[in-house]
Amino acid sequence: MNDLDERLTKLAARLAGAGESPPAPCPDPIGLAAIRTWTQAIGDTTPEYLDPVAGVAPPAMIQVWSMPGQGVVHGRGAADELLRLLDEEGYTGIVATDCEQSYDRPLRHGEHLSSASRFAGIAGPKRTALGEGYFVTWYQTWYDETGERVGEMLFRVLKFRPRPPAPPTGQVPHPATSRDTEFFWAGTAAGELRIQRCAGCGALRHPPGPMCPRCHSTERGYTVASGRGSVHSHVVHHHPPVPGRTPPYVVALVDLDEGVRMVGNVVGCPPEEVTVGLPVRAVFERVDDDLVLAQWTPVDALEPEPAAEEPVPPDALAIELTPTFVIAAALATRDFMPVHHDPAAARAQGGKDVFLNILTTMGLVQRYVTGLLPGAAIAGISIRLGAPAYAGDTLTLTGRRTGEHTVEVRGAVSLGDHVTATVRLAEGNR
């Protein structure tokens, strides 16, 4: 056991022994202004939340009431001391991974809650996609003014050592062109695979050149290839790194049906499925505004672009994650972690942009379920986070009722599942 692990173990034992902290009052009572900001940011239109007389708070807002706010370091969290130690040791990245909330009863406008936390545990170090890190878990509990418990939450974060930023992969090199070759590249840009044809003798030639080596004519035209061919030879590139390409990838020499050969990548199938003789067809890869490459895919492969999509169920909820949405929701949930509103901070810990905070994801899961089952009373929400939901992506929520009192919810982004959730409905729901 190394020194850090020993210190973490000791500290974890002390924190666990300390039990639950004394409840401390939340900054503000449950109030209409905060709820309005939240419902607008999340996009929840449930009228009961805004009823000035009989109003109740959105259950998924429970954690919002105890968030300390910008610039306030209260240091009262049961795991704060441990999180600080990890920060000092270079585990400066943080993402929430799990949140399980249960709601004992609806909360009314005007109630002033208190909250307490207790340390649950630490696991690690573990290797994760983000970097090596420790999972830290604690509980938070909310009480009303009479001291009665009104809700509880398990919260788990990954504290990780951000990977050094990957070296720039570089851009796909653009071809040099000449008066003799530019027709080819104009063709790929137009979605045509062009083969030079000698205007004198009709011979086809690739790569093209200014003089027909057979009849020495300098008069040239082209024919548009059928785009059909077969693999004459191929390689799988593993090493070294090559600008604009992610190994392993396949480069093939293709025999076109027209009788010339071309070099290109084989896409749309695993490298090990490429063999000499494999029938392929041309597809076009748009690299950027100025370059389209003719590529190859097995003739029986599905169109690689766009990727085959699962049919979207009619009750799916698609949310465009604009930067404003991500930032407004973070602030409406009183989450001022920079990674949710500052792109540079997000990139510094390995992200590609600002991303949704977990309190917003909780809110969106609640919004989805109450939209699916209007009037449903929610007793608890447990979520596990997967791929980050970055600004610029689309979050598509789908769900199905898996029991009398349970709904399973999935929220997918382009990188995969952002959230998988189980929502418990209160007894007495339909």
Next chain:
Amino acid sequence: MTLSGRTAIAGIGATEFSKDSGRSELRLAAEACLAAIRDAGLAPADVDGLVTFTQDANAEIAVQRELGIPALRFFSRVDYGGGAACGTVAHAAMAVATGQAEVVVCYRAFNERSGQRFGQAAPAGRTGSTGLEFSWHLPYGFATPAAWVAMQARRYMHEYGATGEDFGRVAVAMRRHAATNPRAWFHGRPITLEEHQASRWIVDPLRLFDCCQESDGGVAVVVTSVERARDLPHPPAVIAAAAQGTGPDQMMMFGYYTGDVAALPAMGVVGDRLWRDSGLAPGDVQAAILYDHFTPFVMIQLEELGFCARGEARDFISDGGIEIDGRLPVNPNGGQLGEAYIHGMNGIAEGVRQIRGTAANQVPGVEHVLVTAGTGVPTSGLILSA
């Protein structure tokens, strides 16, 4: 009239072979040239010609200045990467045979490991007709010599049933030779076929141990007339034949678009000329220095040069055929897989040592040695005779 028998290599010189020379490429060139001139029993003032590779960073006049050569009457460069190696000697021999120069030094020096590494992705931005050639390949990430050779290797495997283990046998033989050559980077470090098969993919079907080293260093050789060479300290390595060659529809390293991809037609052209001019046949050479930047091309060269029939190199090498006591000892110095990668010039020096009888792994009774230059590109070759 041919070039055969009129000139000889009278001196060889080299720096140490390393991964980080710690000095400039020009200094490496000057050191190697001076060593070769001294080995020949000559002085820089005797030199009146310099030849190097088009790719070499050290201009002939720069080397001239460092060595204090009063005047050059012949200077020339040979293009196409490692394919230039024997071509530099061919140019020097032609210059000496025609009286254009009397003593010509051929050199190659680079920091190919600590400086610009040829094994990394080729940079875009070449211009002219060569830039256009690369443009059919670089945008697809088809950007390294290993990848360009692997494309031919795959087809060769498909046509003739050769396997990765066959390639591995070439690597094992080269490393075995290097293990007993004190000059070799891999001196004392042989490998087994199992280790070859366990080495990581570079570009499938090529593994790490199928690829030559990356090296820093310089090598030079001195070419003069046979008559003059006979008056110098070492027995001359007579240039029985020297040839350059390209194949049909030749490209820099992308000879894929017409014809047989499982062949090296440029080496066939070189071999035909070497045998014709020397009056020798494959059975007449006691050793061969075959350019071994990647193992599969050693096999195809055996076929192109007539040591065995097409597709039969795997049988030729299967039972130690290219080892020191085999039917054709290949690269007794360990080649570029084992000794060092000095763009084929260290192979020429080894050919000279085999003729002199001074090699670390001396093949007994050597009268004729065949030496080749880089393959997959326009290439060149030599036959050196005692």
